[in-house]
Amino acid sequence: MDFLQPSTWDEALAAKAAHPDAVPIAGGTDVMVELNFDRRRPPALLDLSRVAPLTEWGTDGDMLRVGAGVPYRRIIEELGGRLPGLAMAARTVGSPQIRNRGTVGGNLGSASPAGDAHPPLLAARAEVELASVRGVRRVPVESFFTGPKRSVLAPDELIAAFRVRTARAGEQFAKIGTRNAMVIAVCSFALALDPVRRTVGTGIGSAAPTPVRATAAEAFLVAELDWDSRGAVPPGVAAEFGRLVAAAAAPIDDVRGTAAYRRHALSVLARRALVWAWEGLR
Amino acid sequence: MRVNCTVNGEKRQADDVWPGESLLYVLRERLGLPGSKNACEQGECGSCTVYLDGTPVCSCLVAAGQAEGRDVVTVEGLEFGRVQEAFLSTGAVQCGFCTPGLVVAVHDLLARNERPSDPDIREALAGNLCRCTGYEKILDAVRLAAR
Ligand SMILES: Cc1cc2nc3c(=O)[nH]c(=O)nc-3n(C[C@H](O)[C@H](O)[C@H](O)COP(=O)(O)OP(=O)(O)OC[C@H]3O[C@@H](n4cnc5c(N)ncnc54)[C@H](O)[C@@H]3O)c2cc1C
Ligand code: FES
């Protein structure tokens, strides 16, 4: 096995082009588990931890561009105010040790339907920036995932960053698990309400082959929310929203929970997230 | 491959490192530092916790080559002090397998927060499992060390 250790972004892209079967490693919290348990023996590892631009973030108007290698700990500490939904999700990831190393780029790279960064990125309509020696392309998070642990990432590409509008308020994330720390979501839900543009974004985790949006639920809320006077959400609207979110999921029975439980839990999470997010804006 | 890094303040070199092996393996098997324990190799138990450039991480999830040129501090490198004493005097050590990781995690917690509340302690230790004590004595140890 080779260990490729680029120190610049150009070197990293060149290395990936020359060794398309090299496995990138950022925080290592997914890759090392596979190596330690002999589940994977790639011909090479491509260490991204020395590529400084991956660990930087910056603003471009009201857009944020966050490097793929920014760990959860820094998302929480540095971006909690601007990306509240993603920061809430980041707080639920693993443990302090995992959050110190694990990155959003790695979460996207693994493309697990249970990845906790995915629902808030979906809800916020984020874009993933993919790069290779051929150039850069931006893919909406919604079109990034193609199946369980599969994405549109080409063998010569790396994830450079994600881009998302800053939110400050109106975002929520909720996750069901057996305890607060160290749990893979049984199901999860993220909501982003934008009172200025009057848009609603949703993201469902761990309840379909990929993270998914609940588009019918979004359209319903856009029409039903009292955007002008910001009156309380009528219970009937919240209940119907929950029902539409549950209907958008395609869960399965597995060791973590049954499909029926996941659907029920999603309707409850969606209803609660709506009330919390709306209260946060009033 | 060869890996050079600073461990507990000393420049160390490990040879014949397999690129897929973990920093934990390098520390224990190549550098003669068995303090960090290997209990799960999947980031769940925290018994391999070390400081990497000042941040607590699971050394079983750090690829050896990622430690090249970095600064590593293991439980062996922490001065014996209030944290370790508190673990001893409260009976927070039974088989002791989880203790090195907990000592590093508590050392980090108290460096960031001298007077942690119980929820702060629970949150900081959420990544460290103990199969023996039931955690009450460990909480006592942290409260004592923080006093
Ligand atoms: C104990 C434990 C608890 C966990 N808990 C959670 C949890 O609660 N929620 C959750 O969502 N996840 C959890 N995880 C999984 C993991 O921590 C996350 O998926 C994390 O985001 C992975 O990031 P990383 O930087 O460590 O990725 P790595 O392990 O370095 O990489 C993961 C994948 O992404 C690829 N990759 C990484 N960076 C790039 C890049 N820039 N370009 C292209 N490909 C790239 C790698 O090749 C690999 O396929 C947990 C893991 C452990 C060990
Ligand atoms: S051995 Fe590393 S976390 Fe368990």
Ligand code: FES
């Ligand atoms: S004392 Fe035995 S595992 Fe904690």
